[in-house]
Amino acid sequence: MTRVEEEAARIAAAGESAPRLARDPVNLPMVLNWVEAIGDANPVYTDPEAAEKAGHGGLVAPPAMIQVWTMGGLHGQRSSDDPLGAMMAVLDEAGYTSVVATNSDQTYHRYLRQGEHVAVTTRLDDVVGPKRTALGEGWFVTTRNTWYVGDEVVAEMRFRVLKFRPAEKPAAVAEAVPAAVIRPAVNHDTEYFWQGTALGELRIQRCGGCGLLRHPPGPMCPECGATKPTHLVSDGVGEVYSYVVHHHPRVPGRATPFVVALVELDEGVRMLGELTGIAPDDVRVGLPVEVVFTKVDDDLTMPTWRPRAGGGS
Amino acid sequence: MSVSGAAAVVGIGATEFSKDSGRSELRLAAEAVRDALTDAGLEPSDVDGLVSFTMDSNTEIAVARELGIPELTFFSRIHYGGGAACATVQQAAMAVATGMAEVVVCYRAFNERSGHRFGQVQTAAAVGSVDNSWSYPMGLGTPAAMVAMFARRYMHAHGATSEDFGRIAVVDRKHAATNPKAWFHERPITLEEHQSSRWIAEPLRLLDCCQESDGAVAIVVTSAERARDLRRPPAVIRAAAQGSGTDQFTMTSYYRDDLTGLPEMGVVAKALWRQSGLGPSDVDVAVLYDHFTPFVLVQLEELGFCQRGEARHFIADGMLELDGGLPLNPHGGQLGEAYVHGMNGIAEAVRQVRGTAANQVRAVAHVLVTAGTGVPTSGLVLGVD
Numbered sequence: 001m002t003r004v005e006e007e008a009a010r011i012a013a014a015g016e017s018a019p020r021l022a023r024d025p026v027n028l029p030m031v032l033n034w035v036e037a038i039g040d041a042n043p044v045y046t047d048p049e050a051a052e053k054a055g056h057g058g059l060v061a062p063p064a065m066i067q068v069w070t071m072g073g074l075h076g077q078r079s080s081d082d083p084l085g086a087m088m089a090v091l092d093e094a095g096y097t098s099v100v101a102t103n104s105d106q107t108y109h110r111y112l113r114q115g116e117h118v119a120v121t122t123r124l125d126d127v128v129g130p131k132r133t134a135l136g137e138g139w140f141v142t143t144r145n146t147w148y149v150g151d152e153v154v155a156e157m158r159f160r161v162l163k164f165r166p167a168e169k170p171a172a173v174a175e176a177v178p179a180a181v182i183r184p185a186v187n188h189d190t191e192y193f194w195q196g197t198a199l200g201e202l203r204i205q206r207c208g209g210c211g212l213l214r215h216p217p218g219p220m221c222p223e224c225g226a227t228k229p230t231h232l233v234s235d236g237v238g239e240v241y242s243y244v245v246h247h248h249p250r251v252p253g254r255a256t257p258f259v260v261a262l263v264e265l266d267e268g269v270r271m272l273g274e275l276t277g278i279a280p281d282d283v284r285v286g287l288p289v290e291v292v293f294t295k296v297d298d299d300l301t302m303p304t305w306r307p308r309a310g311g312g313s
Numbered sequence: 314m315s316v317s318g319a320a321a322v323v324g325i326g327a328t329e330f331s332k333d334s335g336r337s338e339l340r341l342a343a344e345a346v347r348d349a350l351t352d353a354g355l356e357p358s359d360v361d362g363l364v365s366f367t368m369d370s371n372t373e374i375a376v377a378r379e380l381g382i383p384e385l386t387f388f389s390r391i392h393y394g395g396g397a398a399c400a401t402v403q404q405a406a407m408a409v410a411t412g413m414a415e416v417v418v419c420y421r422a423f424n425e426r427s428g429h430r431f432g433q434v435q436t437a438a439a440v441g442s443v444d445n446s447w448s449y450p451m452g453l454g455t456p457a458a459m460v461a462m463f464a465r466r467y468m469h470a471h472g473a474t475s476e477d478f479g480r481i482a483v484v485d486r487k488h489a490a491t492n493p494k495a496w497f498h499e500r501p502i503t504l505e506e507h508q509s510s511r512w513i514a515e516p517l518r519l520l521d522c523c524q525e526s527d528g529a530v531a532i533v534v535t536s537a538e539r540a541r542d543l544r545r546p547p548a549v550i551r552a553a554a555q556g557s558g559t560d561q562f563t564m565t566s567y568y569r570d571d572l573t574g575l576p577e578m579g580v581v582a583k584a585l586w587r588q589s590g591l592g593p594s595d596v597d598v599a600v601l602y603d604h605f606t607p608f609v610l611v612q613l614e615e616l617g618f619c620q621r622g623e624a625r626h627f628i629a630d631g632m633l634e635l636d637g638g639l640p641l642n643p644h645g646g647q648l649g650e651a652y653v654h655g656m657n658g659i660a661e662a663v664r665q666v667r668g669t670a671a672n673q674v675r676a677v678a679h680v681l682v683t684a685g686t687g688v689p690t691s692g693l694v695l696g697v698d
Binding site for chain 2 (some may be wrong): 257271280285
């Protein structure tokens with residue numbers, strides 16, 4: 001038996017903690033706040049007539065509020081005999097320092113009425129582990145709360161948390177992929193392009209004077225000298241004109257190997273972008289591709305390519 | 314007015330080529346310049362002009378302070394990375410020919426391996442550069458990958474293979490193997506070793522890519538007339554040219570009608586042949602910029618040594634060997650000797666003209682030198698007096 005298991009057995013054997021009385025009796029103002037916040041329009045909680053008609057014999061509280069009544073408040077502290085607090089301390093000490101709630105099941109034995117004063121106890125059901133999880137190695141800790149009015153059990157809850165040791169971040173070794181991407185510099189001449197990608201449009205600069213299509217764009221048309229750039233929205237389809245399979249060195253934001261393709265769009269201009277959705281060995285010059293907009297974050301959407309469906313040649 | 318024949322290289326200097334110089338870039342620059350002046354038999358006080366690359370971290374005034382050069386009447390920097398190499402000498406020749414300066418030293422110094430490595434993703438290059446915003450954010454972030462995009466299209470258009478690229482690496486390393494100053498001295502490679510080297514950016518393998526080096530090179534230029542009074546045989550500047558092509562970008566000129574040539578090198582070639590009155594058949598040694606092997610093939614085509622797409626046939630049968638029809642990079646190039654942004658190639662051209670190279674080609678009258686490829690570039694023809 002590990003130390004964690006020994007401590008778990010000891011805490012579980014201590015059984016229920018002493019009942020902790022709710023701060024206030026069940027009351028209408030708290031119910032009104034709760035049903036408003038939750039959006040529960042059932043009149044039996046707020047309209048005495050409706051409650052009467054429904055056979056409750058007066059206003060009742062929403063059963064799902066059961067935890068609300070015994071919450072500790074903003075500065076609340078666990079009682080010294082709280083088994084969950086004790087178990088958390090044991091696991092903290094063993095290095096399982098992070099916690100995430102996994103699930104809870106509540107059972108309601110009856111409705112509560114205005115003015116009833118509930119108390120709650122906690123006992124430790126079980127501690128299972130160590131388990132390997134996506135978050136890291138940890139223990140599933142299950143506790144059981146019981147709510148009483150006097151000696152009568154009115155509700156119960158089984159509550160489970162995962163208490164885990166955070167998976168170590170990979171050291172700065174060659175295999176780690178840096179999180180940051182290289183962002184484009186954007187200016188007056190190019191912002192239309194990036195505004196377009198954010199909207200799902202692949203925009204090609206078109207001269208407002210002679211209609212020349214041009215990518216990358218610029219402020220003055222090299223054909224006619226006009227400084228009236230407009231744009232059209234590309235159909236986003238074309239062919240791989242050339243491509244690179246990048247292996248070394250690492251590139252921020254990307255796992256290697258990856259493919260960068262120079263695509264000749266049907267409109268006649270060429271454009272670079274990452275090509276995904278195909279094994280690097282299967283890429284070839286002439287491969288039919290289409291644009292995909294890959295959102296990096298709220299400020300940046302990158303145009304990327306994927307093989308065009310039914311585009312075999 | 315022509316620059317051809319007006320000026321000459323009279324001194325060359327360098328530090329050792331290493332992976333970790335252990336000293337500042339300014340110290341490397343100062344050591345190389347002093348070495349070149351000693352070679353020329355000149356004093357720092359003779360120098361009135363300095364030229365370098367915009368990428369060099371050492372300002373002309375910092376170098377002048379270290380050398381004790383009292384006054385400068387000409388100082389200039391050239392842009393576009395390795396494309397600047399031969400243009401520094403062009404600047405010097407123009408300054409000398411027009412009387413702007415009498416003795417000009419061109420220099421390039423960096424800790425490119427132990428300090429800032431060009432082979433890594435140049436995240437900073439993308440920040441604030443609208444031009445680079447069409448490539449870097451899309452994942453195309455290294456010089457090798459940018460050249461690989463071109464190389465793939467060249468292979469598609471002309472049927473060239475990875476082995477064709479590998480033959481350039483093999484000949485460079487063969488020459489480096491017998492050059493004591495080369496990093497890869499006594500370490501030749503076979504084509505099989507090239508073919509089994511790992512992918513960097515397909516279709517480029519590790520052995521298609523030049524080294525990363527620490528080091529410095531300096532070149533002293535003065536008038537051809539004064540050169541004849543100095544201690545070394547002059548390497549006369551027969552032609553010096555810069556070139557930029559249509560729809561030019563830095564490393565990513567992917568939007569031209571054709572993606573199998575280097576039109577900017579074509580611009581340089583035309584000017585070199587026009588200025589010098591020479592042609593490809595007059596070249597005894599070719600020092601071609603070789604940061605990545607595919608562009609050596611394309612240069613042979615742009616410079617007129619062979620037809621477009623024919624370079625892979627041209628280089629067969631030992632053509633590029635020391636005793637071949639067009640000896641290539643007898644010092645081992647940047648794949649074999651060191652990567653000093655093309656400046657070590659100019660120094661090799663001077664040695665070949667003087668007849669003092671480690672791998673000396675016989676009866677050299679004219680040497681062609683080119684600068685960085687894929688970028689706006691430059692070239693030189695140096696000759697015997």
